Amino acid sequence: xxxxxxxxxxxxxxxxxxxxxxxxxxxxxxxxxxxxxxxxxxxxxxxxxxxxxxxxxxxxxxxxxxxxxxxxxxxxxxxxxxxxxxxxxxxxxxxxxxxxxxxxxxxxxxxxxxxxxxxxxxxxxxxxxxxxxxxxxxxxxxxxxxxxxxxxxxxxxxxxxxxxxxxxxxxxxxxxxxxxxxxxxxxxxxxxxxxxxxxxxxxxxxxxxxxxxxxxxxxxxxxxxxxxxxxxxxxxxxxxxxxxxxxxxxxxxxxxxxxxxxxxxxxxxxxxxxxxxxxxxxxxxxxxxxxxxxxxxxxxxxxxxxxxxxxxxxxxxxxxxxxxxxxxxxxxxxxxxxxxxxxxxxxxxxxxxxxxxxxxxxxxxxxxxxxxxxxxxxxxxxxxxxxxxxxxxxxxxxxxxxxxxxxxxxxxxxxxxxxxxxxxxxxxxxxxxxxxxxxxxxxxxxxxxxxxxxxxxxxxxxxxxxxxxxxxxxxxxxxxxxxxxxxxxx
Numbered sequence: 001x002x003x004x005x006x007x008x009x010x011x012x013x014x015x016x017x018x019x020x021x022x023x024x025x026x027x028x029x030x031x032x033x034x035x036x037x038x039x040x041x042x043x044x045x046x047x048x049x050x051x052x053x054x055x056x057x058x059x060x061x062x063x064x065x066x067x068x069x070x071x072x073x074x075x076x077x078x079x080x081x082x083x084x085x086x087x088x089x090x091x092x093x094x095x096x097x098x099x100x101x102x103x104x105x106x107x108x109x110x111x112x113x114x115x116x117x118x119x120x121x122x123x124x125x126x127x128x129x130x131x132x133x134x135x136x137x138x139x140x141x142x143x144x145x146x147x148x149x150x151x152x153x154x155x156x157x158x159x160x161x162x163x164x165x166x167x168x169x170x171x172x173x174x175x176x177x178x179x180x181x182x183x184x185x186x187x188x189x190x191x192x193x194x195x196x197x198x199x200x201x202x203x204x205x206x207x208x209x210x211x212x213x214x215x216x217x218x219x220x221x222x223x224x225x226x227x228x229x230x231x232x233x234x235x236x237x238x239x240x241x242x243x244x245x246x247x248x249x250x251x252x253x254x255x256x257x258x259x260x261x262x263x264x265x266x267x268x269x270x271x272x273x274x275x276x277x278x279x280x281x282x283x284x285x286x287x288x289x290x291x292x293x294x295x296x297x298x299x300x301x302x303x304x305x306x307x308x309x310x311x312x313x314x315x316x317x318x319x320x321x322x323x324x325x326x327x328x329x330x331x332x333x334x335x336x337x338x339x340x341x342x343x344x345x346x347x348x349x350x351x352x353x354x355x356x357x358x359x360x361x362x363x364x365x366x367x368x369x370x371x372x373x374x375x376x377x378x379x380x381x382x383x384x385x386x387x388x389x390x391x392x393x394x395x396x397x398x399x400x401x402x403x404x405x406x407x408x409x410x411x412x413x414x415x416x417x418x419x420x421x422x423x424x425x426x427x428x429x430x431x432x433x434x435x436x437x438x439x440x441x442x443x444x445x446x447x448x449x450x451x452x453x454x455x456x457x458x459x460x461x462x463x464x465x466x467x468x469x470x471x472x473x474x475x476x477x478x479x480x481x482x483x484x485x486x487x488x489x490x
Contacts (some may be wrong), residue, residue: 038125041136044144047122051151052218054115055280055350056288067111068280068350069289074162074469075420077106080306080448081413082337087298097450098457102470102488109163109475112155119152120172142204147219149201153194154227154352160187160194161234161424163485164468168193181481191235198228207253216272217281217349222248226277226353229361234428238365245362248277254355259325259387268339271349277358280350288348290340294418303330303337303418304448311413315389324388329417339418356382356415364408368432372398379404379411386415402437405429409440427467435464463487 037043058064076082077095084093091104100107126144130136159166167182168190205221229244248254255274257263267273271281282288293300307330308314315322329339341348359378366375376398383393392410396403412425430440441461449457460466465487476482 038129038132040133041129041140044122044126044129044136044141047118047126048144048147051115051118051122051148052280054118055151056282058111058114062114064108064111066289067115069293070106070111071158071350072290072293072418072420073106074158075423076301076418077423079422079426080444081304081311081417081422082301083304083335085294085299085302088300092300097453098445098460098466099453100470100488102473102476102484104470105472107469107472109159109166109472112159113169116152116155116169117173119148119155120170122148123152123170124172139204143206146201146204146206146224149197150205150219150224150227153197153201153231156190156194157227157231157234160190161427162469163471165485166190167479167482181479183481184483191231194231195228195235198224198231202228212272213281216276216279219278222251222253223278223353226358229358230353233361233365234424236368236432238368241365242362242369245358245365248355248358249362256355256359256382256385258385261325263325263386264328264339267354268348268351269341273354275355276351277353277355279352282347282349288340288346288350290337290348291342291344291346294337294340295342295346296344299336301337302335304335306447307335307417308332311392311410311417313389313391316391322387322389324386324392324414326386326414326417337418351419356385357421360408360412360415364405367401367404367408370399372396372401372404375404375408379407382411382415388414431464431467438462438464441467460487 037047055067057066073092077092078098084096088096091106094100094104095106123145126141126148130141156166156168164187165184166187168185169182170193201219202221202224205219205224207221208215209218209220225244225247229241229248232238232240232244254277257266257273257275267275271279294302312324312327312332330337339348340346340350359382363375363378366372366378376396382388388411392414394403394407394410396407398404406429409425409429413422416422416425426440426444430437438461442458445457445461446454465485468485468487470485470488471482476484
C-alpha cells in the first residue's frame, strides 16, 4: 500500500507543480488535470501523499537534490561531526572552510519551497471537496489539513534556522497569475506563524491511523507535539517546550529501545520502531541518497576525527566489550558513515523525531528553568539505554545550567550523530540569551576548520549574521524584492 501511495504521490506532484505556463498548456500523459482533480476525498489523500513524496525526491520534471540531502547537509556541514570525503565538491569544501557565497548552489532553498507549495495547494483546495464529496467528514478533512500544516511548518522551521528571514507564503502558486515577488518576513514572525499553525494542526490531527507504519510515516498529534517542542526550545519558550514533551511522554505510546544489538536494525534499518515519532518513510519506494553521499568509495562526506577522540571515546577498561551502541553509526577504520545502510540501493528511513529527542529537548528546557536534577536524570536514563561508557560521563552541578546543557549537547552528539541536528544544537545553545555563549560556536570552529583559514573563520563567526546562509543569487535575480542577508553584502 505504501508503494502505491508513493506512486500516486509522484503523479500528484506533477499536477501540483503546474505553476508554469507549459504545465497549464500541456495535459499530462496520464490524463489527469487540475480541473479533473479535487473532487473526492481520495483526491485529497493523493495530494497529501504528494506532499510526503516530495520529502524524498524532487518531482520528475525537476532536476535537483532530494530534500533529505539538503536537510542532512544543512544540519551537519557547518558543524563538527563530518568532514569532506574523497569526492567532496568544491562548493562543499568552501562551506567546510566557511567561505560561503551567494553563488553556491547548496544555498538554494527551492526544495523546501516546493514542499511548502504542495502543502499550500492542499490547504487551498481541499476544503472545497466537501461540496462535491458528501462522504468527506469534517474529521477527515481536518486530519488532512493538519498534515499539510505540520509539514509546511517543518519546512519553514528548517528555513528559519538556516536563513533566518525568508519569504512567507501561505497560499499556493497553482497558476501563472499566482506567482508574485515577495519580501522577506522576519524569522521571529515566521516562528509565531509556525506556532499558530501547529496549534491548529494539533486540534485536527489523529492519534493513530490504525497501523504502525502509517503512525510513524505520517503526521500524528504526537508529531505536532514534537515539532512544537523543538520550535518552542528554539524560541526560548521553555515552559511550552516542557508541556509539549510531556504530552508525548505521558501518552505512553513510545518507548526508547534498550542497548541490545537490535537497536540499529529496529530503529533505522527496519524503521517504524517503538521510539520513532515521525520518519520520512521510503521503504520499497525510493532508495535514499546516502549511499552516494556516505558509503561508496568516492563518498562525499566522512565522519570527522572527533568522533573517536571526543564523542565515542573507547572504554578504558575493556574497549572490545564495553561500548556505546550508537557508535555503530560509523566505521572507525575509514570513518565511513553507515547509519543509513551500506546497500545500494538502500531504503533506510530518515528519522525526524524519536522519543530520545523529546527526552533531551525536555532536559534542556528543564535546565533553563531551574530543574537541573530532573534534567540530569533524563540524561542518565538515555545513557543507560544506550550503554554509554564511563569515559563520556559528566557530573555537572544541578544548579549549573550551562554545564548541564553542555552535557546534553555532548549526549545529543552521540544520540543523533549524522541525523541533521548537530548545527542546530550548537547554534541554539550559542544564541541563548543574546549569544551569551557564542564561545560554543567559536570553539567548534577552532577545533574543526583547517589551520590555514582558522583565524578568518573565527572572525566571521563573531558576526552573528554569518550563522545564517546567504540567499542564492538565482533567487535574488528572480525576485527583485529580496534583500541579501546582511553578512553577505560586505
